[in-house]
Amino acid sequence: MRDTNVVGRPSGQRSLERPFxxxxxxxxxxxxxxxxxxxxxxxxxxxxxxxGIAEFERARARECGQSIPRIRPNGAPWMSWxxxxxxxxxxxxxxxxxxLASAVVGLASSTTFAVALIASVVLIATPVLVSRGTGAVxxxxxxxxxxxxxxxxxxxxxxxxxxxxSAVWLSLLRDAIVRAVSxxxxxxxxxxxxxxxxxxxxxxxxxxxxxxRIEQDLHDGVQQDLLALSMxxxxxxxxxxxxxxEHDLVLRARxxxxxxLQSLREIVHGVxxxxxxxxxxxxxxxxxxxxxxxxxxxxxxxxxxxxxSTTASALYFAASEALSNVARxxxxxxxxxxxxxxxxxxxxxxxxxxxxxxxxxxxxRTGLAGLRHRMQSVNGDLHIxxxxxxxxxxxxxxxxxxxxxxxxxxxxxxxxxxx
Amino acid sequence: MRIVxxxxxxxxxxGLSEILTSAGHExxxxxxxxxxxxxxxxxxxxxxxxPDLVVSDVRMxxxxxxxxxxxxxxxxxxxxxxxxxxxxxxxxxPYLRRLVQNEASQGGIGYLLKxxxxxxxxxxxxxxxxxxxxxxIDPEVLHAAMHNERxxxxxxxxxxxxxxxxxxxxxxxxxxQISDQLSIxxxxxxxxxxxxxxxxGLHADEDNRRVRAILRWLRT
Numbered sequence: 194m195r196d197t198n199v200v201g202r203p204s205g206q207r208s209l210e211r212p213f214x215x216x217x218x219x220x221x222x223x224x225x226x227x228x229x230x231x232x233x234x235x236x237x238x239x240x241x242x243x244x245g246i247a248e249f250e251r252a253r254a255r256e257c258g259q260s261i262p263r264i265r266p267n268g269a270p271w272m273s274w275x276x277x278x279x280x281x282x283x284x285x286x287x288x289x290x291x292x293l294a295s296a297v298v299g300l301a302s303s304t305t306f307a308v309a310l311i312a313s314v315v316l317i318a319t320p321v322l323v324s325r326g327t328g329a330v331x332x333x334x335x336x337x338x339x340x341x342x343x344x345x346x347x348x349x350x351x352x353x354x355x356x357x358x359s360a361v362w363l364s365l366l367r368d369a370i371v372r373a374v375s376x377x378x379x380x381x382x383x384x385x386x387x388x389x390x391x392x393x394x395x396x397x398x399x400x401x402x403x404x405x406r407i408e409q410d411l412h413d414g415v416q417q418d419l420l421a422l423s424m425x426x427x428x429x430x431x432x433x434x435x436x437x438x439e440h441d442l443v444l445r446a447r448x449x450x451x452x453x454l455q456s457l458r459e460i461v462h463g464v465x466x467x468x469x470x471x472x473x474x475x476x477x478x479x480x481x482x483x484x485x486x487x488x489x490x491x492x493x494x495x496x497x498x499x500x501x502s503t504t505a506s507a508l509y510f511a512a513s514e515a516l517s518n519v520a521r522x523x524x525x526x527x528x529x530x531x532x533x534x535x536x537x538x539x540x541x542x543x544x545x546x547x548x549x550x551x552x553x554x555x556x557x558r559t560g561l562a563g564l565r566h567r568m569q570s571v572n573g574d575l576h577i578x579x580x581x582x583x584x585x586x587x588x589x590x591x592x593x594x595x596x597x598x599x600x601x602x603x604x605x606x607x608x609x610x611x612x
Numbered sequence: 613m614r615i616v617x618x619x620x621x622x623x624x625x626x627g628l629s630e631i632l633t634s635a636g637h638e639x640x641x642x643x644x645x646x647x648x649x650x651x652x653x654x655x656x657x658x659x660x661x662x663p664d665l666v667v668s669d670v671r672m673x674x675x676x677x678x679x680x681x682x683x684x685x686x687x688x689x690x691x692x693x694x695x696x697x698x699x700x701x702x703x704x705x706p707y708l709r710r711l712v713q714n715e716a717s718q719g720g721i722g723y724l725l726k727x728x729x730x731x732x733x734x735x736x737x738x739x740x741x742x743x744x745x746x747x748x749i750d751p752e753v754l755h756a757a758m759h760n761e762r763x764x765x766x767x768x769x770x771x772x773x774x775x776x777x778x779x780x781x782x783x784x785x786x787x788x789q790i791s792d793q794l795s796i797x798x799x800x801x802x803x804x805x806x807x808x809x810x811x812x813g814l815h816a817d818e819d820n821r822r823v824r825a826i827l828r829w830l831r832t
Contacts, residue, residue: 421624424729424730427729428631435733450730
C-alpha cells in the first residue's frame with residue numbers, strides 16, 4: 194500500500210510528462226503572485242496568508258504529479274483551519290518559507306510570462322501590420338517587408354518556446370522547494386514514533402486492565418450467584434431424598450446450572466485466567482500443562498512473578514495456543530515446554546515431535562496469527578518452525594517488563610519450586 | 613461434628629453453612645479471611661475445643677492468592693491431627709503437592725473443587741472420610757496433577773488396574789465402592805491393594821498403610 198505520507202518524486206520521469214499542465218499551473222501561480230507580494234510587504238498578514246499560499250503550492254505540486262500530502266483536512270472550513278495552523282510550529286518551518294520562496298519564483302515566472310506575452314503580441318501583430326503596409330517599428334529596427342516579418346515571427350516563436358521551457362523549469366523548481374519543505378525533520382519523526390509507541394502501550398495496558406475487571410466482575414458476581422444456586426439445588430435434592438419423585442428434576446436443574454458455570458468459566462478463562470493474576474505466570478503455565486490433553490514435559494526456570502500482566506498474559510495465551518496446536522495437529526501425545534527468564538527477556542518454547550503442520554496463516558485470524566500480533570504488542574515476537582520430520586517448535590519472546598513500572602499493584606505470590 | 617468454615621464470598625459461606633447444618637453438623641465458626649481463621653483456631657485451641665473439621669476456601673483475603681492453603685499448612689504444623697478440607701476454584705498449580713508435601717504421614721486432608729459442594733451427599737461423605745483421617749482428592753485435580761510416569765516404585769510399575777484402585781482410594785472411596793466402580797469382586801480389590809503396598813515397599817506391620825500409599829502416590 195503506498196504510504197501517502199512519503200514525500201518525493203513518483204518513480205519514473207512523470208515530472209516532465211506534463212509540460213502543458215505545468216505551464217498552466219505556473220500561470221495560475223503568477224496570478225496569485227501579487228497577493229503573495231502584498232502579504233509579504235504587509236507582514237502582519239503573512240502568517241495567515243502563508244497557511245493558504247502553502248496549501249496552494251502543495252496542491253499545485255500534486256497537480257504536477259508530486260505526492261505531497263494535503264495539510265488541511267478535506268472539508269475543513271478555511272478560516273478555522275487557518276486559525277489553528279497559524280498557532281502551530283510547522284507554519285514557521287514550512288508554510289512561511291514556502292511562501293517566501295514562492296514569491297521569489299513568482300517574480301521569475303511573472304517576468305517569463307510578461308516576455309511571453311510581449312512576444313505573442315509581436316508575433317501576431319507584425320505580419321498583420323506588414324501585410325497592411327504600415328510596417329512595425331521596434332526601436333531602431335523597422336520591419337516592413339515579408340522576409341523581415343518572417344524573421345520576426347521566427348524569433349518570437351523561439352522566444353515563446355524558451356519562455357515555455359522556462360516556465361516548466363520554474364515549475365520543477367517549485368516542486369523541489371515544496372518537497373524540501375515538506376520533508377519532516379528526523380527529530381520530529383523520532384518524537385512521533387515515541388508518542389505512537391507509548392500510546393500503544395497505554396492502550397494495550399488499558400485493555401488488559403479492562404479484561405481483568407471483566408473477569409473480576411464475572412467471578413465476584415455471576416459465577417458466585419450460579420454456584421450458590423447450584424448449592425441450593427443440591428441441598429434441595431438432599432432434603433427431598435433419592436427416592437422422591439422430584440429427584441430427577443432437581444438433578445436436571447442442577448446439571449443445567451453446572452453447565453452454565455462451566456461455560457462461564459471457559460469464557461472468563463479466555464478473557465483473563467484467574468490463576469495468572471493470583472498465582473503468577475509460572476504457576477499458571479504449570480496449571481495449563483497439567484490440564485492439557487497432551488503430556489507436557491515442563492522446564493521452567495527464573496522468577497516471573499514480577500512481570501507485568503500484559504506481558505504475562507500474552508505469554509500465557511501463547512503457551513495455551515501452542516499446546517492446543519500440538520493436541521490438534523501434531524498427532525503426538527507429548528510436548529515439551531520451556532520458560533526462561535534471561536538478561537531481561539522472557540522466552541517460551543513449546544515443541545513436539547509430531548507431524549509439523551503448524552504455520553502462521555496471516556490472512557485468516559487463526560490463533561497463531563493473532564498471537565503474533567499480541568506478542569508484538571508487548572514488544573515481543575512469535576516464531577514457528579515446522580518440519581514434517583522434526584516436528585514443530587513455537588517460540589515466543591518478550592522483554593521482561595516489571596509490573597511495578599506500569600503502576601499496577603503487584604498481586605503475585607512467589608512460589609518456590611518443589612524439590 | 614463441630615466444623616469451622618472459612619470462605620470470603622458471603623453467598624457461598626451461607627450456602628455451606630446451610631448444607632452443614634442440614635446434615636446435623638454444628639458450625640462452630642464462620643470466618644471470611646485467612647488471618648481470622650488462624651485467630652479463631654488459636655482461640656479454640658486455647659480453650660481445648662478444637663473443631664472436628666475445618667472447611668476453607670483456598671483463595672481468600674488478605675492476599676487473594678493462596679492464603680487459605682498457607683493457613684492450612686500452618687495449622688497442620690501446629691495441630692497435625694486437625695482434619696482440613698480445602699475448596700478450590702480452579703484446578704491447577706502446585707497447591708495439592710504443597711499440601712501433601714508438608715505432611716509426615718498424616719491423613720485428614722481433603723481437596724475439592726468448589727462446585728463439588730453442590731453434590732451434597734458426596735460432599736458430606738467426603739467430610740466424614742477426611743474427619744476420620746482419610747484422603748479425599750477431587751478427581752479432576754487428580755487427573756491434572758498426575759501425568760507422566762507416576763507408577764514407578766521400588767517394586768515395579770503399577771498396573772493399569774492398580775493405578776485405578778489407588779486413584780479411587782485417593783478420592784476417599786471405600787473398598788466396597790472401589791469394587792463397584794471397577795466391577796470387580798471385593799477380593800479382587802484387596803489383591804490389587806496388597807500388590808500396591810508391596811510395590812511401594814509398605815510392610816504389613818506399618819500403621820496407616822492406606823494413607824501412606826496414597827501420600828506416596830501423590831508425592832511422585
